[in-house]
Amino acid sequence: MKLPYAEPYRIKMVEPIRQSTKEERENWISEAHYNLFNLESDKVFIDLLTDSGTGAMSxxxxxxxxxxxxxxxxxxxxxxxxxxxxxxxxxxxxxxxxxxxxxxxxxxxxxxxxxxxxxxxxxxxxxxxxxxxxxxxxxxxxxxxxxxxxxxxxxxxxxxxxxxxxxxxxxxxxxxxxxxxxxxxxxxxxxxxxxxxxxxxxxxxxxxxxxxxxxxxxxxxxxxxxxxxxxxxxxxxxxxxxxxxxxxxxxxxxxxxxxxxxxxxxxxxxxxxxxxxxxxxxxxxxxxxxxxxxxxxxxxxxxxxxxxxxTEFGYLESRISQVEYLGNQLIEMGIPVQRPIGGHAVFVDALKFLPNVKREEFPAQTLAVEIYKEAGIRGVEIGAILADRDPETRENRYPKTEFVRLAIPRRTYTNNHMDYIAAALKNVFDRRNEISSGYKISWESEIMRHFTVKLDKA
Incomplete structure (x- = not known):
């Protein structure tokens, strides 16, 4: 039989991570003004906020x-x-x-x-x-x-x-x-x-x-x-x-x-x-x-x-295959994502995932918060909050897409973690019609607001 794919490395050191309760997470995200950047890392179970600087070195x-x-x-x-x-x-x-x-x-x-x-x-x-x-x-x-x-x-x-x-x-x-x-x-x-x-x-x-x-x-x-x-x-x-x-x-x-x-x-x-x-x-x-x-x-x-x-093929094949593994699971579950799956992250289409949330109430941010409350997974909004305001009119800019980016750190998580992420998104997807309102901005900086923005429930 054909041998299955295996990662071209073995694990030498591990870092414990803690699971929390849904009640804890709801309190923590409220205290963080519904901005996932404001969460302390020990309040996150699987951290997909970014793939920047979060990987494991050889x-x-x-x-x-x-x-x-x-x-x-x-x-x-x-x-x-x-x-x-x-x-x-x-x-x-x-x-x-x-x-x-x-x-x-x-x-x-x-x-x-x-x-x-x-x-x-x-x-x-x-x-x-x-x-x-x-x-x-x-x-x-x-x-x-x-x-x-x-x-x-x-x-x-x-x-x-x-x-x-x-x-x-x-x-x-x-x-x-x-x-x-x-x-x-x-x-x-x-x-x-x-x-x-x-x-x-x-x-x-x-x-x-x-x-x-x-x-x-x-x-x-x-x-x-x-x-x-x-x-x-x-x-x-x-x-x-x-x-x-x-x-x-x-x-x-x-x-x-x-x-x-x-x-x-x-x-x-x-x-x-x-x-x-x-x-x-x-x-x-x-x-x-x-x-x-x-x-x-x-x-x-x-x-x-x-x-x-x-810049070696074996590493890249392992890294990108894991991202595809998660993305393909979500596709099989009917969850709308950007296709084909990208190199470093799975981008969930929040406009199709949460059609009942108004654009001015930031559906991608709303979805990112729901995913965190569901399972302690921290993603990031790539949508209207990130798009910021027009520097001349100061009106909100609404991009053509509203994504929740699930960025996969390099050489960090196993496919068991990917299975956990997929199940969490399916749970949120199954109750998507119950989510009809999002968030409003209570405070923002003049530029690159998404890092420090404060939100309230709409």
Missing amino acids: DRQWGALMTGDESYAGSRSFQELYQSVNKITGYRYLLPTHQGRAAENVLFSVLVKDGDIVPGNSHFDTTKGHIEFRKAHAIDCTIDEAFDTELIHPFKGNIDLVKLEKVYQTYPKEKIPFCLITITCNTSGGQPVSLENIKAVRDLSNKYGIPVYFDSARFAENAYFIKQREDGQQNRTIKEICKEIFSYGDGMTMSSKKDGLVNIGGFIALNNEEIFRKASNFTIIYEGFITYGGLSGRDMAALAVGLDEA
């Missing part, structure tokens, strides 16, 4: 931690990280940062100014926040297929070239500092971008003289989908595909807490020496010296190993 990474070089300037650990990044991306210049949004802050301080236009595929929250904080505008050019959750399309993260060219034709070149390609595209459901589309965006951008940058937090997962789904890519290694992806860009930002397989860290990688010099000044101001940028030597050493491990 024995090789823990070993690298012990040999980290903590020299202030020019440490050996920086050289190890540089060699790893250069091997995978081909980029000549590297600036470490303490995490991905810090990389955005440094690079956008150089490139983005008042009145600029930054087109791309469904910019994520911190990315859009950094753009709008500088009084610039992010324009979503994602293909329309991405917003039909039932439609099967292999690359729902793709940029619509017609939409992109319209941006290039509408605004002067001087107002478009770059096109940003997010791989994989988190906001549209962890959906990949095809190699063909990346190359086409590069060619179109060259025609108009516009640079191309990558938001690369999940670049290895994107390369996995290219290998699995795109014609002519099946016999290539993940590292070969990654090298070609980055050859079509001028640089990248990276949240290393995702496909770097570490708990903290980020970086900027570039080919342009002038931009590197300018960004170096902001790195020194905001982060630290240019050869550590807010990271310890041991963190850089672990990241160098993590990037190598994350």
